[in-house]
Amino acid sequence: MLKFQETAKHVAAARLHPACSGAVVARRYSFVRKLGSGSFGNVYLVSDRRAKQGEELKVLKEISVGGLKPDETVEANLEAELLSRLEHPAILKFHTSFLEQDSFCIVTEYCEGGDLDSKIQEYKESGKIFPQRQILDWFIQLLLGVSYMHERRILHRDLKAKNIFMKNNLLKIGDFGVSCLLLGSCDLATTFTGTPYYMSPEALKHQGYNTKSDIWSLGCVLYEMCCLRHAFTGHSFLSVVLKIVEGATPALPAPYPSQLNSLLCSMLNKNPALRPAAADILQMPYIEEQLKVDLAVQDKALGWQKGAAPISVQRKVHLQTLQELSEVQKMTPRERMRLRKVNAADEKAKKLKQLTEEKYQEKIKRRQELRTQSCQQLSPGALQAVQHQPSEDIQSQGSLCAVNSSLPSEIPEDPETAEEYYKAEFDSCSEGSEEEEEDVEASQSLSKAEQQV
Template sequence: MPSSLSDFEVLYTIGSGSYGTCKKVRRKADGKIFVWKEMDYGAMTESEKQMLVSEVNLLRELRHENIVKYHERVVDKKRQVLYLIMEYCEGGDLGEVIKRYERDGRHFEEDTVWKTLAQCASALNECHKRKDGKSILHRDLKPANIFLDAQKNVKLGDFGLARVLHETSFAKTFVGTPYYMSPEQMNKLSYNEKSDIWSLGCVLYEMCTLRPPFLASNQRELAVKIRMGQFNRLPARYSTELSRLIGRMLNVECNARPSIESLLSNPHISKYLPGSIFLPKTGVTASSQATKDSTEVAERERKCAQTELQLQEREVMLKEKELRLEKLEKELAKRFMQLEEQEKQLEIGKEWRCIKDAGLQARDLNIENRPNINEVTTNKPLTPILNRAKRLPDSPSKHVSFEESKGKENKVMSIHTEIASRREKEATFFALRERERNNTEYQRRKELRNRLEKAKHRATQLRAAEVETRMRNNLLIAN
């Protein structure tokens, strides 16, 4: 007989969101604790109602130990409210645990990360590999939708955005939480089960670093970072195997990401799964050979990761050196301009002093040889002087002599000649010094440019080597 609302006692509200409200309830008959998801379908659009019906149908079909169990539903037709009675997870959700660890300065142990990966992969395997040939994509895999029971086992829940896909089909709708969306979802392209693998990689990365792999201030910037697929390495406390596996799950090429089968067959993951259903069905010899191959691949990955780390460190050093060279070049250019300005001011001052000295000397000559008009006009009458000048045989009225004027002119010319030669010597001196300085600065700047070009070329070579190393690693991992 179906239950009614009166069969349950509401204890308290767990949380609420756009979907509705979650409350912790107790069944009066046996005292068992459940969670009901309260959703008002009267205010929903037709598409939202269809999504709600899809979620209920999915929850009824999915029966797995790592998926939140659906018990029953209660419909209040008068209030148009649907109550989904679900399994109660005492450990809360993974998002709350991550926030608590970040607040307390703690970190997840690597075994916990491997266990979470194994149980989430097992739950996704149940969704992706249905017996009826259909696949169910979760499409909103994030820490807030991963719940924990009392034994800290993972329970995957909240299938409100899930979609049923037939074999070889691809979804095209733009849904999910942006921080955990795959590149193909950001590009609004078709996507399949590998999109959930990307989201799971984001969750594992956040467990290791306590922050999502891609952060941005707006959705456009976030989309750019996700399309590039570049993120920081995991902390050194985690093994190379875990780091490399998360890196493969966060590959921007969906075909390069591991499948659910390859994840479950990984020796680090299969040991956390109960029973032997997900363990490799091989003999002892094959198992030992697989372990040996896995060890060799791990060693190669470790060496490649070490080489990659060295290349990154060298690239950082080259960038710092390049910045120092650019700063030095700017300082030299600024100093060169200051010297040029000072020399121009010195040349202008010297030319002005030369002209001023020449003018003062010429004025002094004119003043020294100029007759005193006051003496001529005041001491002696002008008429007797003129009459006597007419009577003298050597007076200027009879004989004109240019020796005195020539002497004055020669003296002025010699002064001008000396000034001109002095200017010429100074100009030659400044020209030689400018040429020497220009040659020295030119050689220095040329040397700096050559060093800068070599540094850029070396950085390019290192980036090419890094890309080649990554490609080689991908080939090794694929093989």
């Protein structure tokens, strides 16, 4: 039996099975309804009791641990680990994961727009097509998400329309159930997983695959958005495989520009080494021009009102990030590790500097408060007493001069004597003495002010 056909056979029934909506799991998530079935279990729409208003709806994916093989259990844990480390607008947001009875549960954000495959089928049945501007917007969003994953050495390995979700007209990549974390820049995975319609020639021939295999799958998704059908079709599995491995590269119909068709052909090149990386595609003149056009249209439509400026800044930051990303990808693993360490050290130094500045400002503020309190506590009677005691002040000043004259003018040569000398010096510079001197100065200044009045 073929791998992609027997996937459903291994799906074990999860033990949660909420009998009705309202059942609660983990004393937090209330079941609303069942959304469908994934690679290893069921998917439910749940309501989070602890979430903020308007953010209650989430998706809970349950995986029956008892029915999984050891390697499949590892894959479920790996999916949760990968999602927890990915934070990007084009990637499904991970909330938490936990074990409930014999089920491993993963909670992610809810995309009310459904998946891209359903949207494609909806347009196909109604006889409509996606506007070219919309296709390019979605394609660039997916490119940004794939580039983000690949820069972190993560392969998706099952990128298809069903695993791309829609929320507020934005696409989000999800279902990392067969993702692979690369251990080297040129690592090749060899497991036969994924949907055949989106699988690359090297994966079908068991030659392994790397990031360029995700680029092939993304090219298939691009063709499907443009033509509302699979790039490679057939009546049987073997016919699909033959078209992918030996067939001609499909071309886009006439309404689409030649630049987009050339890009698609490069992504569907039989040789993975000749396929462009996601970061390289984002730097192509045609894609960069589309980004600029999209930015200009948004700026004109919003008239630089509230919200327009942040969008513009975000787009510019994307372009700068892509340029920096291309430079990083040219580095060796050792150079990347050194760069990460330098960046981490710079970030730590920046935080320490900020903390020091905050502490310094707090200390200044505290001293000002102490001075204000000492001034407010002085009564008129105390001021008069201070005014009538000039002789005592002179005597105290004389005693201070005597003390100062009694101190040695030079540092003693004897170690023990020098240690006592330093100890006395440090004790005289304590914070308490400074505060006392400040209080005396404040009282003296107030007495002078009273005399002038």
